[in-house]
Amino acid sequence: MMAPPFQPEGVTFSPVSSKLITARILTGGLWLLLPFLACVVLGIVLSPFWFIGAAVCFAIFLWECWLAPRQVHALGYAERDEDILIRSGILFRSMVVVPYGRMQFVDVKVGPLDRLFGIGTVQLHTAAASTDATIPGLPPAEAELLRDRLADRGQARLAGL
């Protein structure tokens, strides 16, 4: 249960797939692997001080392992009659409200790692470029269903600009 303003009355947020946790940890791990290995090699070849760098990389990785589940569990979306709510963040929380009638188009993106884990990202676009409405970590089938639902509702409530 979250404090206001992130818990509107009578709204239950749907969680995203927990596969996103593994995907995020793996993505982060891959990014850290290169500097980690470099530091280890340099530590062996040059000076043991480089092992500090490797340790830092490992610490960041551990931190990510701790953070990712919390972040993913904080993600959620709720489809209401007229709009969709997307909530995210633990430390820096945010919630965006996008009315269906304002949506210009909907993106469904699936990257190579996403495909491996069977998840995808749905992104909503309005006429305002500053609208940041992204739902990561949806199973492709669910993502496509959501997209179709959104498109239908958007059409029914279309209201120009």
Place this chain on the structure above:
Amino acid sequence: MTGARTPQAPQYPQQDQYPQPDQYPQQNQIPPQVAPYATQHAGTGSATGILTGGTPPTASLADGNWHHMHPVTPLVRGWTLVVAMAGFLLFEIVAGGSMSAAADFAVRNILLVALATVVLIALVVGYLWLVWHRMEYSVVDDVVRLRQGILFRQQRDARLDRVQAIDIRQPLVARIFGLAELTFESAGGAGSQIQIGFLRASEANHLRGELLARAAGLRAAATSVPTALPASAPIASAPGAPMAPTPAAPAFPAPAADSSAGSSSQGITAPISPTPISTTPIAPAPTTPAFPASITPEAPERQVLAVPFGRLLGSVAMSGTMWFLLLIVIAAIVGAVVAGPAVLATVLPVFIGVGAVVYSVVNGSFNFKAAISPDGIRLRRGLTTTQAQTIPPGRIQAVQISQSPLWRLTDWWRVRVTIAGYNNEEDTTQQQNVLLPVGSREEARTALWLVLPDLGTEDPIALLDEGMTGTRKNARFFTNAPKRARWVNPFSWWRNAFGATDRAVFFRGGWLNRTLSVVPHERSQSLCVVQGPVARALRVAKVRAHVSSATMHPTAYNVDAEDASRLIQDEARAARAARATQTPEQWMASVGG
């Protein structure tokens, strides 16, 4: 109210020439006594167009055929190139003798050089001619088309009812030739406009009138428009005005018409439309506004705002740029005293830069005039490059009223707007997004009134006063940020607030630079609420309305978390209701038709 006004001074002499402007649903909802929330207007004299000269075309340019631009277009577009080439040639001829080997060669082979020159000129002229020849525009039904390109051909079609604004620009060189360029803005982001240029100024003017009339749904909806004015029914069917050609628009700023006709009648009775209306036979208002295939008369207009040159200069002198300059000057003098006069030379670039900024502001806002017409808002401005913008009803996404620190002395304000087509063009020199470069509080109110005639309150002046200069004391319309927000906004927490009416949501903020952002409910694209760790500890949150603008971010900073929650909920509800009744894109067509 209309009964009292019509006999003495109809604002629009040619009222029945153009369908009833009170078909805007927005404007019908305004009780007449509330309508002008400024108490007086600068409506003196008729608005004079910047576009003059030339006889009006005898046939409509929007006849469905492809038309070329004016033949002088390449010269106007590429005059810098032409001047550079001429200069180069002149230099070669005049100064050639004193030059070295190359000049020697040129002198000895004068024929060869002349031949090369001729070939070069022929190539350039041929290319320019081809570009010109391949560039054509046409207006078919409710679509405007432009095709161009030599190798890579491109044709762009834009639906007229998707218009966001139509601009007519006249750069200096074009003015010399009496030409103008028409830009049709649609909401596709940067580079989404259709530029038709150059045309004879009168042609551009008439084309604009035609495009706007069609965009308004006059021709397309000719069969469905007739008398069905659902929204205006209460006004039109008032007893005593049975079938009068719709009594003058109740919403337009004619405040003085009822009370003091003598003093301000000039602003109302002045015949406004420069167009030869007599050529266009038009049926009386109650019937279908059927336009013959010839020329659509330009909609009449009335000037409501103007910025005198003195005030423009004053506003520049009191702007932040000048403070910057003053600081530099002081620093330079100190530097010169300490380290010798050579330091003075280093500030020269600063002066040039500041001069350029000042020039662009003055150039862009020179002779600024705003007028209102059934087509929407018309803005005219410019010193060397003049431009006339027409913004149809319902195209403005958000308004921001702001005041830089020194402007408090004179109570000057600046009004910026957001229009979807202009989004990504951070073009400060043309100042396209400025609805009022500088004006008094009353004029700022009038500017906002042009966009939003109904603020959804009985006392709009009090609302705006509170929004513009108010603080957290005596809050009436606004919900203030709580006192604990001072830990994150030590200065501006005193001003940070938001307010909402049935029509729009208001965001107040700014400590040195006061700002008030107004977003009509139906124009907010989405909303977001953000809270960091410190804000959470203080139980405050930031609420932002997303509008289709790259530069305007209406935000309620660090308001109480409960208030933020309520704002999000209420705004979602209000936006839904407002979208259901918003102005149709074809603003003259009947609602829902």
